[in-house]
Structure formats: C-alpha cells, structure tokens
Amino acid sequence: MKTLWHNGKFYTMQKEGDRVEALLTEDGKISAIGTYEELRGQADEVIDLKGAVLYPGFVDSHMHMIGHGDKLLSLDLSQATSAEQMMDMLLGAHEGLGADEWFVGEGWNENNFPDKKILTRQELDKVTESPMILKRTCRHAMLVNSRALELAGITKETPDPVDGVIMRDADGEPTGYLKEGAMALVADLLPEPTAQSLTKALQKSVDDLLSLGLTGAVTEDMGYYGDYRNPMQAFRNVIGPHNKFRAHLLRRSTVFEQMMEDGVAYDEPWIEPGAMKFFIDGALGGRTALLSAPYMDAPELSGMTVVTDEEIDALVAMARKFGEAIAVHIIGDAAVEKALDAIEKYPVPEGKYDRLIHVNVLREDLVERMAKLSVILDIQPVFVSSDFPWVMDRLGEDRLDWAYAWKKLLDRGFICGGGSDAPIEEVDPLLGIYAAVARRKPGETHEGYLPDEKLSRFEAVGLFTTGSAGTIGKADVRGKLAVGFDADFTVLDRDLFVIDVEEIAHVNVVMTVVAGEVMYRGGDD
Numbered sequence: 001m002k003t004l005w006h007n008g009k010f011y012t013m014q015k016e017g018d019r020v021e022a023l024l025t026e027d028g029k030i031s032a033i034g035t036y037e038e039l040r041g042q043a044d045e046v047i048d049l050k051g052a053v054l055y056p057g058f059v060d061s062h063m064h065m066i067g068h069g070d071k072l073l074s075l076d077l078s079q080a081t082s083a084e085q086m087m088d089m090l091l092g093a094h095e096g097l098g099a100d101e102w103f104v105g106e107g108w109n110e111n112n113f114p115d116k117k118i119l120t121r122q123e124l125d126k127v128t129e130s131p132m133i134l135k136r137t138c139r140h141a142m143l144v145n146s147r148a149l150e151l152a153g154i155t156k157e158t159p160d161p162v163d164g165v166i167m168r169d170a171d172g173e174p175t176g177y178l179k180e181g182a183m184a185l186v187a188d189l190l191p192e193p194t195a196q197s198l199t200k201a202l203q204k205s206v207d208d209l210l211s212l213g214l215t216g217a218v219t220e221d222m223g224y225y226g227d228y229r230n231p232m233q234a235f236r237n238v239i240g241p242h243n244k245f246r247a248h249l250l251r252r253s254t255v256f257e258q259m260m261e262d263g264v265a266y267d268e269p270w271i272e273p274g275a276m277k278f279f280i281d282g283a284l285g286g287r288t289a290l291l292s293a294p295y296m297d298a299p300e301l302s303g304m305t306v307v308t309d310e311e312i313d314a315l316v317a318m319a320r321k322f323g324e325a326i327a328v329h330i331i332g333d334a335a336v337e338k339a340l341d342a343i344e345k346y347p348v349p350e351g352k353y354d355r356l357i358h359v360n361v362l363r364e365d366l367v368e369r370m371a372k373l374s375v376i377l378d379i380q381p382v383f384v385s386s387d388f389p390w391v392m393d394r395l396g397e398d399r400l401d402w403a404y405a406w407k408k409l410l411d412r413g414f415i416c417g418g419g420s421d422a423p424i425e426e427v428d429p430l431l432g433i434y435a436a437v438a439r440r441k442p443g444e445t446h447e448g449y450l451p452d453e454k455l456s457r458f459e460a461v462g463l464f465t466t467g468s469a470g471t472i473g474k475a476d477v478r479g480k481l482a483v484g485f486d487a488d489f490t491v492l493d494r495d496l497f498v499i500d501v502e503e504i505a506h507v508n509v510v511m512t513v514v515a516g517e518v519m520y521r522g523g524d525d
Contacts, residue, residue: 001044002026003516006036008049009495012481013056013465016458017497023054025487028515033483047518052510053495055461056479057215057488058429059468061417062357062378065209065219065247066231067139069201071106071423072208078107078137078426083117090127090134102190103132106423108143111285111390120169121146121176133186137386137424138283141179144186149174152186161185163306180282180306192226198234206238206245210520212428213490213509216246218378218419218472220277220327223252228259239270244514246270246488248472250277250327250355253315260322269486269515274472275327275355276319279306281335284360284387284394289332291361296396303332309341316342320349327355327378333363333402340369348374353415355471358383361395362402367412376415376471379406381436381455381463382425388440388449400450406436407453417471418463429464433496434504436460442505457497487516 006022024032024039032039040046075093080086086108094103110116124132124145132145149155156172164181166174178186209217221231228251239245246269251259256276266273281303282288287295290303307315319326325348330336336359348354356370357378384404395403402408410416418436420427431442436455439448448454455463469479478486491511496504512520 002031002042003045003047004036004039004043005047005049005054005489006039008051008491009053010481011053011055011461011497013462014480014482016456020481023481023487025516028487028517030481030483030485030487033481049491049510052491052493054481054489054491055496056465056469056481056490057486057512057514058213058464058490059246059417059478060209060214060217060419060422060427060429060464061468061471062380062419063217063219063422063427064221064224065205065217066198066201066221066225066234068208068422068427069203069205072204073201075105076107077105077134078109080108080112082113083110083115083119086113086119087123087127090124094128094130097128097130099130101130103128103130103145105132105134107137108134109137109285109386118175118177119143121149121174124176131189133190136286138285139424140282140288141177141286142183142186144176144178146176148186148189149176151189154185163304165304179286180288180304193230195230195233195237198225198231199237202231202234202238206243209427210245210512210514211509212430213492213512213520214427214429215488215490215512215514215519216248216468216478218248218250218274218417218468220250220252222249222259223255223277228255228264232264235271236267240267241270244270244517244519246272246514248272248274250274252276253278253318256324257318257322260324272472275325275352276315276322277327277329278315279329280312280338281305281330281332283331284391287394289361290335290338291332291395291399292334292337292363293399295394297393303334305335305338309338312338312342313345316346320346323349325349325352325354327357329357331358331360333361333366333399336362336366340366340373343373343375344369353471353473358421359409360387360404361399362405364402367402367409370414371412376417377409378419378471379409379416379463380419380421380425381406381432381460382420383435384439384449385431385435385441386425392449404450405453407455407459410455410459415467415470416463417468418460419468428505430505430507432464433457433460434501436463437504438501442502461496487513489513493522
C-alpha cells in the first residue's frame with residue numbers, strides 16, 4: 001500500500017534548512033518525494049499531519065533497553081535531591097517484601113545532594129531486613145545493606161577485588177558502598193532473570209521509547225542477564241514485524257565469543273548484530289574514570305581500569321578473530337589512550353568502525369590519533385546537564401578544553417551519534433538535543449557550561465538522525481528523508497529549528513513511525 005504524508009513541515013536532514021512538501025511511502029521505504037499535487041494520485045492512503053513537523057526517525061546511539069525497562073518498573077531514586085529525601089523514598093517502597101527477597105533501587109546520585117552525603121549500610125538497615133541493592137546512576141557503584149554484605153561474605157577481612165573497591169570506614173569496616181568489580185560480589189547473588197521477566201521489562205521500555213519519538217536504539221543488553229539466550233529471546237518476543245522498532249545489539253565480551261560460535265540468528269532489520277562491547281574504566285561521578293593526572297578534588301586518586309593492558313589486547317584480538325569491531329567504554333583520557341594503543345595494534349576489519357563510547361575527557365594528541373583510525377563516537381549530550389558544574393571540580397581548569405567537547409569533535413569530521421546511556425540518564429531525545437544546544441539544565445538561565453562547545457540545532461538533531469545512522473553503518477538507508485531510505489519518522493508538534501531554545505525540552509511527540517507504520521500516536525493510552 002502506498003501512503004502519502006502531507007500538510008506539515010518535512011526536514012530532510014540532507015543539509016541545513018532543506019525541506020520537502022510531501023512523501024510517499026511503500027513497503028516500509030520512502031518511494032517518492034514531491035508536492036502533494038504530484039503524489040496524491042499515486043496514494044492508496046493519505047495521512048494529514050495538520051501542520052506538525054516531521055524529521056527522520058530519532059535513534060538513541062547508546063542505551064540499555066532492558067535496563068531502562070527495569071528502571072521504569074522499579075524504585076527510581078534519580079529524582080532525590082538530598083540523602084534525607086532518598087531515605088524517605090526508600091522507607092515508603094517495597095512494602096511486604098519477604099526476608100529473602102531483594103530490595104532493589106536505581107539511579108541515586110550524591111552529586112545532586114547539597115552535602116554530597118552517601119548513605120551507609122547502618123542507615124539502610126533501618127529500611128528493611130531484606131538484602132538491598134541500590135544502583136548508582138552511573139552503574140559503576142552501588143550501595144548495599146548489612147544483610148547483603150552478610151550474604152556475599154564481605155567482612156573487614158575481605159580484600160578488594162583487583163577491579164574494584166570495597167569502601168571502608170575509619171575502622172576498616174565495609175560501609176556498604178561498592179565500586180566497579182566489587183559490585184559483582186553482591187550482584188551475582190541476585191536471582192538470574194527469566195526470559196519472561198526480561199520480556200516484561202523490554203516491552204515496557206519499547207513502549208516508552210516509541211512514546212518519546214524514538215524509532216530505534218543501539219543497545220547493550222547481552223551479557224548482563226546471565227545466559228545470553230534469555231535477553232535474546234526477550235528481544236524476539238517484543239520486537240519484530242508485529243511490533244516495529246529497530247534494535248542494534250552490542251554484544252558484551254563476556255558472551256560475545258559464545259554468541260559467535262553459536263551462530264546466533266538475528267531478525268533484521270528489526271534486531272541487528274553490533275560490535276563487541278567491553279569497559280576499560282569507570283565513571284567521573286565515582287572518580288573511577290581513568291585520568292592521566294590525578295583528580296583535582298581528590299589528588300590521591302586517578303581513577304581505575306577494570307581490565308589490564310594484556311586483557312585489553314586479548315579482547316580486541318578476540319573481536320578481530322571473528323572479523324568484528326569493538327565498542328569500548330572510555331571516559332577518562334588515560335582510558336582513551338589504552339583503547340587507541342590496542343586499536344592501532346589490531347586494526348579494525350575493512351569497512352567497519354570501532355565504537356568509542358563517551359570520550360568525555362580527551363587531549364589534542366589523542367584526537368589526532370583518533371582521526372587516523374576508523375572510529376565512530378558515541379556521545380551523550382545529557383551528560384553536560386547532569387555532570388556540570390561538579391565535574392569542573394573533578395577535572396580542574398587545565399582539562400576543560402577537551403572535556404565534553406562535542407563541537408570540536410564534529411568540526412574535526414568525526415561521525416558522532418547522540419545517545420542517553422539510559423537508564424543512567426533520562427532517555428528523552430529532546431533533552432539530549434536541548435543539552436547539546438544550550439549546555440545547561442532546562443530552566444537555567446546562564447550562557448551554558450563551556451559554551452564554545454554548543455552545537456547548532458541542525459548539528460544537535462543530526463546527532464540523533466544522520467549521526468546515529470552513521471554509527472551503525474546505515475547512513476545510506478536511515479537518518480535522512482530520501483527516496484529508498486527507511487520510512488522511519490519522528491513527528492513533533494513544534495519546529496525544533498525555530499522555537500525558543502527553552503521550549504525544546506517541552507515539545508510533544510505527535511507520532512512515531514517505523515517502516516511506514518504509526519507505532520505511537522500522541523494522546524494514545
């Protein structure tokens with residue numbers, strides 16, 4: 001069936017300001033572009049946009065789809081603005097929990113608290129006698145209560161794992177604050193999720209993503225839920241011709257080799273295989289991102305790696321053995337340097353691109369090395385809203401020139417995709433676009449954090465359209481309005497290119513279209 005879309009603003013994203021009057025779609029593709037008069041005679045169906053604004057479908061270039069669904073279904077602590085408020089939220093949650101059931105919360109961030117207070121296990125013990133896990137917003141740290149420590153066998157005598165830290169008080173007793181690899185000592189005790197529970201979380205996630213105008217996402221879920229077959233089955237249950245959404249699956253190194261040897265089948269173009277994912281460092285919030293010089297606000301710390309140099313080489317070599325690219329989490333400049341060392345030693349297969357995720361802190365010499373390699377960059381504009389101003393104290397003045405430097409990276413010609421890292425940050429792409437343009441939190445009135453790095457509106461929208469398509473090698477079929485391209489559209493009630501900047505975060509989604517089918521309509525239940 002041929003469908004004509006008309007009576008709106010259609011931004012092609014081919015070049016700044018480029019618009020067309022109407023589109024014809026057929027079999028999930030854009031089959032013609034022209035005027036309403038030219039195309040109406042060919043159409044079997046006509047969709048009147050009634051003045052709404054249509055863009056190529058927005059895609060989140062880095063998130064955790066099942067994790068986002070988990071957050072929507074569980075206790076969300078991300079809105080707590082003080083330790084006291086966080087305690088109030090905890091005390092009112094999970095009533096009737098059994099003694100052996102786990103109390104789970106998500107998203108706390110002490111940097112949002114005036115005193116930066118981190119709750120102790122003794123305080124958490126007042127909430128419940130059940131074992132408790134509270135995941136920090138960055139997911140590179142967690143809080144647990146005494147019952148959880150007891151089940152994990154963590155005592156004063158327990159040594160720190162090589163890839164993590166058990167935080168302790170002045171007497172050497174564990175405080176309940178675990179960083180990086182130390183989290184696994186407790187997290188591994190959680191019951192392994194079933195395909196049924198993962199399906200529920202993923203369905204919740206996809207419904208939410210569609211309601212926010214997202215037509216697809218690059219997501220990392222393989223390797224977080226035990227046997228990869230369970231999350232894989234969840235994706236097959238939720239996404240496909242029956243429920244259109246486009247998921248590009250990164251495969252964590254812990255399950256990648258098995259998935260390759262098993263010859264896992266994917267349901268393209270809805271579920272696509274991506275690169276092999278691993279971590280080198282942690283996060284700036286918990287001071288575990290690896291820096292080449294100490295943190296300014298904690299001179300005794302420079303961050304940490306979660307893998308050795310030898311392990312990095314082995315991981316990259318494993319990906320290359322299967323002819324695959326890597327996707328590597330690197331936030332600090334020293335972590336970036338380690339990644340580039342390995343990529344230069346083991347070049348990516350021709351026609352593929354290694355995915356550098358976050359790259360929050362760079363140096364000129366690293367950028368010059370990156371420019372010589374086949375790499376694409378996953379950047380998260382919303383990190384500016386959440387990390388500033390406290391991150392300036394972490395880094396100090398001398399490192400700000402290449403901190404969160406989205407504008408300079410685009411100007412250097414890098415392919416950059418815009419993501420949220422949800423559930424770590426809010427997934428709404430409009431918040432990402434706003435952060436890229438304004439470099440501040442919605443409602444703030446200053447000129448923005450590091451304002452020279454502000455993007456134009458065209459560049460900001462491009463992160464979630466042409467940029468995200470480019471990061472997965474789909475620049476020739478997605479991210480623009482052009483004949484032969486996928487009919488994936490995000491339709492909004494206002495024009496992001498002309499409204500007041502402060503309105504961007506409050507624009508409403510009118511329609512989300514995937515492969516020519518309306519998957520969400522504003523006002524639907």
